[in-house]
Amino acid sequence: MIRLHPSPTLVPPAAHLNTVCNSDVNSSLPSVPLLNNVSTLTKIHKQPLLAVKFCSCGRRHFIESAAATVLPILCPSGAFSLDSNNYQDMLKRIRPPRPDWYEELYASVLNSFTKSYEAEVAVYKSQLFANLRGKAKEVLEIGIGTGPNLEYYTGDTDVQIFGVDPNKKMEKYARAAAVAAGLPVENFKFVHAVAEAVPLSDCSVDAVVGTLVLCSVKDVEMALKEVKRVLKPGGLFLFVEHVAAKDGTIHKFLQSILDPLQQTLADGCHLTRETGKDISAAGFSDVELSMAFLSNASLLNPHIYGVARK
Ligand SMILES: C[S@@+](CC[C@H](N)C(=O)[O-])C[C@H]1O[C@@H](n2cnc3c(N)ncnc32)[C@H](O)[C@@H]1O
Numbered sequence: 402m403i404r405l406h407p408s409p410t411l412v413p414p415a416a417h418l419n420t421v422c423n424s425d426v427n428s429s430l431p432s433v434p435l436l437n438n439v440s441t442l443t444k445i446h447k448q449p450l451l452a453v454k455f456c457s458c459g460r461r462h463f464i465e466s467a468a469a470t471v472l473p474i475l476c477p478s479g480a481f482s483l484d485s486n487n488y489q490d491m492l493k494r495i496r497p498p499r500p501d502w503y504e505e506l507y508a509s510v511l512n513s514f515t516k517s518y519e520a521e522v523a524v525y526k527s528q529l530f531a532n533l534r535g536k537a538k539e540v541l542e543i544g545i546g547t548g549p550n551l552e553y554y555t556g557d558t559d560v561q562i563f564g565v566d567p568n569k570k571m572e573k574y575a576r577a578a579a580v581a582a583g584l585p586v587e588n589f590k591f592v593h594a595v596a597e598a599v600p601l602s603d604c605s606v607d608a609v610v611g612t613l614v615l616c617s618v619k620d621v622e623m624a625l626k627e628v629k630r631v632l633k634p635g636g637l638f639l640f641v642e643h644v645a646a647k648d649g650t651i652h653k654f655l656q657s658i659l660d661p662l663q664q665t666l667a668d669g670c671h672l673t674r675e676t677g678k679d680i681s682a683a684g685f686s687d688v689e690l691s692m693a694f695l696s697n698a699s700l701l702n703p704h705i706y707g708v709a710r711k
Pocket residue numbers: 495496511543544545546547548549565566567568571594595596597611612613614617618619668669670
């Protein structure tokens with residue numbers, strides 16, 4: 402189950418320690434290479450996390466006293482829980498509610514007109530989700546939308562998916578996608594929230610998924626901080642995003658001109674973000690990032706996709 406702490410500040414150090422030590426994500430998720438492919442553009446490797454080493458030494462007393470100093474860094478106390486109103490306040494502040502008709506229209510358009518896009522991007526998504534199959538038990542998806550990624554868990558009935566989205570009208574489509582993927586109903590939970598304030602406790606999930614969402618969040622840096630906060634040490638962030646074209650190209654010129662219109666029509670989606678740079682700078686221990694052009698994505702090109710490890 403996804404661990405939801407009533408209040409992260411009430412969790413004693415030993416309980417935090419169990420979250421880290423019981424995590425099987427470090428041993429079961431693959432180390433490098435995370436992508437079996439093609440043109441990896443960026444690769445960042447940093448030192449392995451200290452607490453992961455502590456967990457394998459077997460000296461519990463030493464671990465518990467060390468944990469009090471080390472774990473606050475790895476698992477800083479989060480500020481949200483499903484029981485609290487904090488994340489709802491943040492939701493209202495970060496993404497004030499849109500009119501019902503707008504949210505419904507956007508959700509139904511997304512549900513109906515992205516089939517050819519999904520067919521084309523499937524080759525990249527299949528590669529990314531192979532990193533999780535049968536290994537990640539608790540997964541957060543930020544900006545789950547209509548749930549096009551849920552099909553990648555087909556046959557994986559153990560996985561618990563926690564789908565966050567500020568547009569409530571996405572819920573029925575995401576639920577239908579979960580059913581179509583054969584997920585038990587209780588294994589999918591839709592939560593009305595934003596990626597900038599996720600109502601999950603620190604170090605609580607094996608993986609976070611985000612596709613075409615960092616273009617739409619209000620604060621990319623804050624969202625990435627949340628991704629890192631909720632991931633267990635060694636946990637993976639899978640991403641697929643469209644980003645700004647190269648400076649000086651016609652493509653970039655058109656993106657710049659049409660960016661305001663795109664934000665209005667597509668619920669805050671930006672055409673000119675440099676999300677690859679943001680992910681690379683977010684402090685993950687390891688980032689593998691590749692680039693692709695999709696014929697069905699028009700100005701939503703190029704795409705970046707990859708895996709970042711906490
Ligand atoms: C282009 S859609 C992508 C949906 C889905 N991930 C996909 O791949 O089809 C962007 C999604 O991000 C959601 N969104 C917008 N702002 C958000 C935020 N601050 N936090 C989380 N999701 C957000 C939208 O409601 C929408 O569902």
